[in-house]
Amino acid sequence: MATNGKSNFFTKIWLWMLSIGPGIFCIGYTIGTGSVTSMAKAGSQFGMQLLWVLVLSCLFAWVLMEAYGRYAVVTGQTSIYSFKTKLKGGKLISILVVGGIIIAQWNSLSGILGLSANAIYELAHLFFPALPSESYWAVLGIAIVLILIMYALLWVGKYSFFEKVLIVFVTLMGISFIISMFVVLPAPEEVISGLMPTVPEVAGGKLLVAAFVGTTMAAPTFVVRPLLMKGKGWTRENTKEQSNDALFSAMLMLVINVAIMAAATGALYAEGKSIEKVLDMVYTLEPVAGKFAVAVFMTGALSAGLSSIFPILMVAPLLIADYKDGELDTDSRRFRILTGVACLMGLTVPVLGANPIFAQILTQVAAVFVLPLVIACILYLVNQQALMGKHKAGYLLNIGLVAALFFACVISYTGCLALSELL
Template sequence: MIVAGSTYGMQLLWVLFLSCLFSGILMFVYGNYTLITGETALFAFKRHLKWGKVMTILIIIGIAFGQWNSLMGIMGLSSNIIYEIFAIYFPNVAQYKYEVVLGIAIFVTIIFYALLLVGRYTFFEKILVFFVTVMGFSFLISLLLVYPLPSEVLNGLIPTIPKVQGGKMLVAAFVGTTMAAATFLSRPLFVKGKGWTIQNLKQQKRDAITAAILVFLISASVMAVACGALYHQGKPVTEVLDMVNTLEPVAGRFAMTLFFFGTLSAGLSSIFPILLIAPILIADYQSGELDTSSRQFKSITAFACLFALIVPIFGSNPVEIQILSQIFNVFVLPLVIVGIILLINNKKLMKGNKTGIWVNIGLIAALFFSLVISYNGILALVNYF
């Protein structure tokens, strides 16, 4: 969002809007399916769909690969942001940048792995709520200080793709970020973790709508702040340091620090669910139940933590890696959408709870959108490599 806002202004707001709209629909139908049938997604794919076992394995591999690649970029971004905050107030650390960034990454990894070992969903939820709340308020307050023109916001809702190098890549990365398949597939387990039953159908619906709206508002705020503060300066963000050099003269040290804490909270709030996603999907495939105290859970999350350190260890540009990694998240979207369309339209499974025509139209539109974005992502990767 920061790169898009600083490079293209509000031009990609339409992509964000569609991604959040379809995300809301998919969160709703995945949650409803679980409340009505008692089954989680991948377990149901394997059990009820022809070729479901192969389909499920492909989904797990695709999502784990995409999410762990994202984790590398996010850990690189988060550790670099913490370093830049230190560097603002303690300039002497600049000469030890690599060592400090790597040390921060290792420290953050150890803390998050220790939190995972607590192993309770309600605890995970409280950690995420804290980080997301800090992120949301940081960017919304920043938006009061630096903001785009209303005409830019309106023009951003008109579908266009920047006809420049990297434009297609950023569109695919947008969708990979806000319409990630991992969100929908993990929702059934989180719904069960909250103790919801078929009596909570209305609450589940409100929850999905609220989630989609908040994702749009917070993400749009991030893009708008970057547009208002950076885009009109003609200095797009390509590295973490770019945010410091361009934002401080425009918004002052307070706004810059606020912006950084928002970005850091975005990163830290993403690390937690990404570490969880592979064991969640595997547990879903095996039994539909997640055991956070099992050796399998601890081993997989430990491997993911080590994987997260690749970018800090090699000193790669975390901004570039993060954008590239998000593209891989779009390729399993079509499978995930087709699977749930088949399940929720199975009258026997849904126990007489008919899926509305508008929901089906929304899912078909989401499928078409995911196919277009997947094709766009392939073109972007071919051009990149």
């Protein structure tokens, strides 16, 4: 009986997680090794000083997921197709959004795959010190195996299957980072002080602020959401479910990112140590937390990478399908060709043996520039009475969207300043 009780409990948890599937996809797009890099680097260099940026980003991410989700379930229409057909100059706007997101995501994919392959090799080296500290061919081999496995999974071609795979990765990631945070928990007063808006007056401070927003308020998270809801079969009757899904995914994004930043703060900031890449955590955390805690953290980092690779491979065919007819088609030849091209793009960094960290942060900064356009488009659409009827945006949602638009514009300006400092 006890066994049946436990089985029923886990079955209920699994079914509940499946009910919030589009949110799991959003987390997959949003939290990857680039996000882990930004949070860990910020925690090691500045403690919890940039916590306020993270909180605001997650708050506005919730607002945008609610807006895009509400539009999707009420109208039954998708983002890019709606931009193209319902906005003045819609074709140009749609092409700019699709092109900007695909370029940013494919660039990011290469770095994510390189970091994930390195993470696996570094974990092996941690527990088997006899292995060489670096091995180009081993890392490249791991990267090839990883991308082939991901591509093979995509051939299954069913949204519900993709959802289940991502649930596993996101669950592993969340548990790993939360455990890591409690191993080296920073002082409560340091966490509270991080809620006061300040920007570190050091080289790279503005860059990290922009990267935080680029990786948390990620445009694909919102733009792809209606297409995923269509794939799940959600309609006007699922308005409440989509709202719960948006809130849950924003809260989980905040918890996981705070856990990463807090783990780096507790282990490194007080010691005056800094990291240039996530894999440095292996060497800097080990004396503080031991091999087990490091292994837990790196499992989270690896899960973050894998949970991002999967949806990023899908981003080009999803957006192009959205542009053409607003339909989710994962069985088509176009889907398999474009995901194959993305796989080849993803192998660039492992093949070159390059360090992708700085390029990834720049990619995240670049992602903020398409964000104001994405927000402005949905702000217009959810206020159209003819489309939304009684579900048209109210005062609260409009205030949230206008605030998000203002925040995105400020961060885009900050990103311009950060990039100009590098030139």
